[in-house]
Amino acid sequence: MARGFETIRDGVTAFAMLALIWLIAAKLNDKPDTVHAGQFHAADGDSLTIGGERMRLKGIDAPELNQICERGGRRWACGREAKETLQGLVAGRDTRCGGAGRDQYDRLLVVCRSGGIDLNGEMVARGMAVSYGNYEREEERARAERAGLWAGTFERPRDVRDHEHRQSGFEDARRLVRQVTGWQ
Numbered sequence: 138m139a140r141g142f143e144t145i146r147d148g149v150t151a152f153a154m155l156a157l158i159w160l161i162a163a164k165l166n167d168k169p170d171t172v173h174a175g176q177f178h179a180a181d182g183d184s185l186t187i188g189g190e191r192m193r194l195k196g197i198d199a200p201e202l203n204q205i206c207e208r209g210g211r212r213w214a215c216g217r218e219a220k221e222t223l224q225g226l227v228a229g230r231d232t233r234c235g236g237a238g239r240d241q242y243d244r245l246l247v248v249c250r251s252g253g254i255d256l257n258g259e260m261v262a263r264g265m266a267v268s269y270g271n272y273e274r275e276e277e278r279a280r281a282e283r284a285g286l287w288a289g290t291f292e293r294p295r296d297v298r299d300h301e302h303r304q305s306g307f308e309d310a311r312r313l314v315r316q317v318t319g320w321q
Contacts, residue, residue: 171245172235177227182219182266184244185227185234192234193244194257196271198294199223200286208289215286219265226256267293 173192177185182199185192199219200206206215226232229251236247249256260266261275264285268276280287292300 170235170237172233173247174231174233177232177234177249179220179224179227182216182223182260185223185247185249187234191242191244192236192247193240193242194223194260194266195236195238195246195248196269197257197261197266198269199260199266200291200294201297204292204294204297206286206289206291213289215265215291218285219260222263222265223256223260226251226259232256264288 171190173187173190175187177187180186180191181202183194183197185194200216202216202220204214204216205212207213227234227249232249232251234247234249236245238246240246257266258272258275261268261272262279262284264279264282264287267286279285
């Protein structure tokens with residue numbers, strides 16, 4: 138019986154050592170947040186630039202710049218309005234954006250704050266962006282208040298991007314067929 142206990146104890150010890158090694162490795166791989174402050178420029182409703190750094194607001198998805206939405210039976214440039222809203226929010230002198238990870242386009246994933254307000258969440262609360270995993274309460278509030286996008290109908294930004302990518306793929310294929318066959 139003593140032999141079985143030693144085997145269990147050795148297994149528990151080995152597991153504890155592996156867990157400790159994993160925690161140390163994870164901590165060593167942590168990168169400190171990169172923080173930017175200054176004059177930000179909104180590229181669209183969820184992307185910023187400052188100097189040469191491109192940033193993506195973490196946890197939200199705003200309409201594409203050229204996206205059109207509907208409210209009150211009328212079309213409106215919701216993508217442009219989202220960009221203007223974000224530009225207004227980052228215009229304050231005390232705006233700071235910080236983050237550590239990067240997206241597939243090498244943009245720094247950031248959370249921005251100004252005057253104690255989380256600007257990512259504010260974009261969602263104003264209905265100028267949808268939650269992308271982090272701001273569900275703000276989205277529920279915007280829906281209830283019928284703010285921004287929620288005042289009418291819109292396509293989710295991800296669906297617009299997917300549609301645009303499919304369309305560009307079709308156009309590439311048509312161009313290739315025209316080149317190969319000589320069809321106009």
